Amino acid sequence: MEMDRETNEAAVDEGAVNGVALGEEQGDVLSAEHLSFGYARTPVLRDVSVAVAAGEFVALVGPNGSGKSTLLRLLLGTMSPQRGTVTLFGSPPDRFRDRWRLGYVPQRPALGTEVPATVEEIVTSGRLRRGRWWRSLTAGDRTAVRHAIDSVGLGDQAARPLGELSGGQQQRAFIARAFASEPDLLVLDEPIAGVDAESQRRFRDSLVHLIHDHGSGVLLVSHELSAVAHDVDRVIVLKQRVLFDGPPADLAERGVSLGIHAEDLPLWLEGLR
Ligand SMILES: Nc1ncnc2c1ncn2[C@@H]1O[C@H](COP(=O)(O)OP(=O)(O)O)[C@@H](O)[C@H]1O
Numbered sequence: 109m110e111m112d113r114e115t116n117e118a119a120v121d122e123g124a125v126n127g128v129a130l131g132e133e134q135g136d137v138l139s140a141e142h143l144s145f146g147y148a149r150t151p152v153l154r155d156v157s158v159a160v161a162a163g164e165f166v167a168l169v170g171p172n173g174s175g176k177s178t179l180l181r182l183l184l185g186t187m188s189p190q191r192g193t194v195t196l197f198g199s200p201p202d203r204f205r206d207r208w209r210l211g212y213v214p215q216r217p218a219l220g221t222e223v224p225a226t227v228e229e230i231v232t233s234g235r236l237r238r239g240r241w242w243r244s245l246t247a248g249d250r251t252a253v254r255h256a257i258d259s260v261g262l263g264d265q266a267a268r269p270l271g272e273l274s275g276g277q278q279q280r281a282f283i284a285r286a287f288a289s290e291p292d293l294l295v296l297d298e299p300i301a302g303v304d305a306e307s308q309r310r311f312r313d314s315l316v317h318l319i320h321d322h323g324s325g326v327l328l329v330s331h332e333l334s335a336v337a338h339d340v341d342r343v344i345v346l347k348q349r350v351l352f353d354g355p356p357a358d359l360a361e362r363g364v365s366l367g368i369h370a371e372d373l374p375l376w377l378e379g380l381r
């Protein structure tokens with residue numbers, strides 16, 4: 109453990125100038141230029157450039173199969189692009205070491221059936237990522253954990269082992285862990301934020317809290333944006349290429365609203381197929 113930490117710090121310092129990591133001066137926590145990628149011979153992404161700044165709320169939308177999840181894997185370094193470059197907190201993803209700065213919840217997280225831990229323990233582990241893992245929990249940690257669990261509507265499931273929950277509930281437990289860790293960049297791939305208006309609102313409040321109070325960047329893949337319609341700074345529409353990248357108001361000028369006519373967006377995306 110100790111060895112790892114020292115190695116990590118050395119790797120981070122190398123890419124830093126006056127304590128500011130290279131590439132972060134512009135305020136981008138994540139950026140990618142001219143990415144192209146295909147599985148085997150099928151092209152999935154062509155010449156895709158995107159960026160997320162600190163404190164920015166970006167929604168990524170596109171029809172099914174348009175390459176959204178693939179793009180996230182390239183951005184976060186679990187796969188490499190065939191062309192183009194990615195910069196994550198000023199480093200290429202494979203050189204990025206401060207993993208605690210990133211909260212990523214995939215569309216289908218590996219199922220936790222083998223995990224003996226409870227929801228509360230999983231979410232608590234998010235608090236401990238940031239500091240020394242052996243330190244004891246403070247009152248602030250416990251409040252943050254409780255808050256995160258409530259914000260994904262798992263308040264009455266906190267003591268249950270993760271393996272007993274449905275896939276959707278497990279994804280929400282991982283989202284709660286990401287909220288609790290207060291990452292500088294949060295990336296969520298089609299979170300099941302809850303069907304009722306109340307749970308949508310709680311989820312929205314947690315995202316906005318992270319952005320406003322911690323200055324975090326958020327990249328959210330979702331077609332249900334009505335709860336966050338007034339909070340999203342930029343919408344990126346993807347279908348192999350970036351078809352649109354701009355504020356929701358500019359998208360509204362094309363007759364696509366995120367808010368009042370919430371059904372607009374999914375219908376319009378279907379039309380792109
Ligand atoms: N692991 C994989 N191997 C081969 N093809 C894949 C794989 N994952 C996704 N694809 C294909 O790549 C395309 C984009 O998929 P994906 O990135 O999951 O899109 P989205 O998240 O927008 O629905 C689809 O045609 C999908 O079938």
Ligand SMILES: [Mg+2]
Binds near residue numbers: 177215
């Ligand atoms: Mg997907």
